[in-house]
Amino acid sequence: MMAKVQNLFDNLPFLVDGEDFSELLRCENVVIERIVSSDRPYHKIYNQDHHEWIILIEGETQLKIRDDFINLKAGDYLFIAAQTPHQVIKTSPNCIWLAIHIY
Numbered sequence: 001m002m003a004k005v006q007n008l009f010d011n012l013p014f015l016v017d018g019e020d021f022s023e024l025l026r027c028e029n030v031v032i033e034r035i036v037s038s039d040r041p042y043h044k045i046y047n048q049d050h051h052e053w054i055i056l057i058e059g060e061t062q063l064k065i066r067d068d069f070i071n072l073k074a075g076d077y078l079f080i081a082a083q084t085p086h087q088v089i090k091t092s093p094n095c096i097w098l099a100i101h102i103y
Contacts, residue, residue: 008034008057008096015094018042024098035097037061041088051102052080059095063088 006024013020015038025032037059055077063070063078065086072078080086 008098012036012094012096016040019088029103031101031103033099033101035095035099037088037091037095037097039091039093041091043087043089045085045087047083047085048101049082051082053100053102054078054080055098057096057098059092061088061091061095 008024013036015036017038017040019038019041020036022034022036023031024034056072056074058074060074061072063072063086065078065080065084069089070078
């Protein structure tokens, strides 16, 4: 079977608010997803049973992790351990992230 080349920037949604989650790969205990955030993200608090590694591909954002505020710019990455409350506080328009979920 020949590998199918895809592009992270294909079919990007245009969002007025919120975020779009697209699963790119699921293999054994790992899920990789692309996240596109508007400049009005939902302020949901995540507290997951699994680890997550994120990298901001494009844009700028501010996260709240436990009680700390963390600013990220394109190229910055971060590991979030399981059972760590975290929240997207603000983003620039059309931020693009990769999230690797480790189960």
